[in-house]
Amino acid sequence: MATVEVISPRTIRAKRIFKDLTREELRELARPGEKTSEYGSPVYATRVKNRSAKNTYVVGNGAPIGVMQQPIERDRAEETIREVQETLAGMELLQVDRRMGMSPEVPIHCRLYVPKDYARIAFMWHNMLFPSDSSKEPDFISVYVPDWKERLIFLDVDQGYTYILGTDYPAEAKKSMLRQAMYWIKRRGGLGLHAGSKVLRVIGPDGELRDVGFLLFGLSGTGKTTLTLHDHGLKEPERAIIKQDDVVLMTPEGEAFGTEDGFYIKTEGLEPSQTVLWGAATHPTAVYENIKLDDSGKVDFLDTSITSNGRGVVLRKYIKGTGEGIDLEKANKIVFITRRNDVVPVCARLTDEQAAAYFMLGESIETSAGDPTKAGQAKREVGTNPFIVGPEAEEGNRLLQIFRKNPEMEAYILNTGSVGASDGFPGEKVSIRVSTEIMKQIAKEGIGWEKDSDWGYEVPVNVPGVDLAKYDPKTYYTPEKYRELVDRLRGERRQWLGQFPGLDPAIPRAIEK
Known part of the structure; x- marks a missing residue:
């Protein structure tokens, strides 16, 4: 040769x-x-x-x-x-x-x-x-x-x-x-984000229709795709408009440009009840890999004998609820989805510095589907993004700069796991209905807030349609046990954030009281 x-x-x-x-x-x-x-x-x-x-x-x-x-x-x-x-x-x-x-x-x-x-x-x-x-x-x-x-x-x-x-x-x-x-x-000057994007068009407290842009971050198993594609039970003239499911490019002004025309979906468990995806998934333009197919061509998305990572590319235009565009004029609400089971509340509203900290934490717990040997253990990935190139601290610092430049942008934690878990009790499960209702009320500005004395973020005191009493972590533990769990989690978070040289000191300080 x-x-x-x-x-x-x-x-x-x-x-x-x-x-x-x-x-x-x-x-x-x-x-x-x-x-x-x-x-x-x-x-x-x-x-x-x-x-x-x-x-x-x-x-x-x-x-x-x-x-x-x-x-x-x-x-x-x-x-x-x-x-x-x-x-x-x-x-x-x-x-x-x-x-x-x-x-x-x-x-x-x-x-x-x-x-x-x-x-x-x-x-x-x-x-x-x-x-x-x-x-x-x-x-x-x-x-x-x-x-x-x-x-x-x-x-x-x-x-x-x-x-x-x-x-x-x-x-x-x-x-x-x-x-x-x-x-x-x-x-x-911007930031690439591993996040889904959507708009909730809702009637605000002033009685006027408004478009509220959301970015949704979450590791595998947190429900990010489910929440990105959900319609939140909105009825015309209100509606949910799906933009992207994977990566957006955010400018210093808080715009979030979409990147793709096809969604790369995981097929495991896909069934007709998932109405948003099913039409696109069964359209002739879909392309699949490593899914179960019998000799007649019949598809079985529930059979994972080939792999639990069966995939498909479906075109946006066949996904129910997508609009013509893929960009967000403004990422008004940033939501960090986590799946914890003990002292993390069902929802929290963050300061700018806390937003950068929870972005850096990229936090969840391992599921049995991910790694059965580590199920329940803490799992973290900066920005929930395994595709970062360059010092991770740059990412957190840049996000903090963007938040400070755009005071109208707000950030939240959304726990899609459970609350109050202990030996013999898996915790009070946070349902999809509760998570989607909270997002809808965030868009509508329908939630009352108060400061949490242990973490310094704000937690909801009322959410229309949600019984918050079930999701107060303090009611599931003795004061001593609750303090032990809070201190342990804070210690883990300090250790994680301490790995990244050059991180703005305001970011690790934000996880203290």
């Missing part, structure tokens, strides 16, 4: 590169690996069935990396790129160009290179974003080589590239572009 001189990590040469293929042409190329469902939608199987976070690295000697990120030496990255380019020179590739976002203020052009034999990856990713002009220079490129000799993913945010090697999991393409975009907006 002839040696190929490395011109640039972003310069890809191949035996042949197919460009500007339509959705239909990509599906046809992926046909050999397709099984067709009863709905006419394609179903594919992948060798790798999850993201390879432990094999993902940030190229060093460039942008500083964070505490939770793994570096790879630039020399090793460049040597690997040289080998990859030599391999690609003898292959047929697909080049897919797509645009991230709809706003002219977020003109992000993404380009994906995939071997022709893996057209299904290109096809699925094509459905995630918007049309773009392939003649333009891309902002970001990602290069897939699924049959590489080792599993290795590395990215350079300064040069805007990601190499995805040794895995055929399609979400690596999706996340590679979103990761780059989140860093892109951070360099422009």
Whole structure:
């Protein structure tokens, strides 16, 4: 094989590169690996069935990396790129160009290179974003080589590239572009957020109809997707308008630009009663991976024998309750969804500094679905975002700056777990109805608040339609036990926040009384 001189990590040469293929042409190329469902939608199987976070690295000697990120030496990255380019020179590739976002203020052009034999990856990713002009220079490129000799993913945010090697999991393409975009907006004074977005159009206390923009943060198992897609029982002229379910790009002014045209849904347990998603999930334009299909094409979303991480890409326009746009003019309400079971209240309203602290905590507990051996243990991820590049403290500091610049923005904790758990008692469960009603009343400004003496945030004293007496943590414990649990949780939080050098001191102080 002839040696190929490395011109640039972003310069890809191949035996042949197919460009500007339509959705239909990509599906046809992926046909050999397709099984067709009863709905006419394609179903594919992948060798790798999850993201390879432990094999993902940030190229060093460039942008500083964070505490939770793994570096790879630039020399090793460049040597690997040289080998990859030599391999690609003898292959047929697909080049897919797509645009991230709809706003002219977020003109992000993404380009994906995939071997022709893996057209299904290109096809699925094509459905995630918007049309773009392939003649333009891309902002970001990602290069897939699924049959590489080792599993290795590395990215350079300064040069805007990601190499995805040794895995055929399609979400690596999706996340590679979103990761780059989140860093892109951070360099422009904003912040990339791993959050769902929606608008609640409600009648306010003045009797006027108002649009209230929400961003919803939450780790897996907290109910973030459920709350993002919920209609809150609103009736015309009130309504819920779904914007995005994964990543938004926030400006210093509190605008939140959407990124995607397709939602990457988890299929486990999907059934007709989930009316918001079901229509899109059973539309012929849906694309699935690793779901159970019998010989006749009948789909069984309840069967997780292949994997509990079955996935699908569904188009926004077929999801009930989506509007035409994907952007929030203003993120009026920021909601950090957590799933705790003891002393965290059902809801709390935060100061700016507390908002930055709870963003940094990214807090929940492990579920049996996630890791049965750690079920019930605390689980934390800065910004509930595993795709941060750069020092984590920058993220919390930037969010605090945005809040201080936009005093009309408010932040909340929403506990979707339970309250008051102890030995032999799982706690008083917070139902979906309670969580959605609280969000609706936040939008309507229908909640009365008082300061909590232990944490300094505000807790509700009345929420229309919700019996708050059941959700007062102090009523489930003796004063001594309650103090023990509060002190233990505060200690865990102090330890977590202490990991991040450069964090504004006002942020860790905010978890004290």
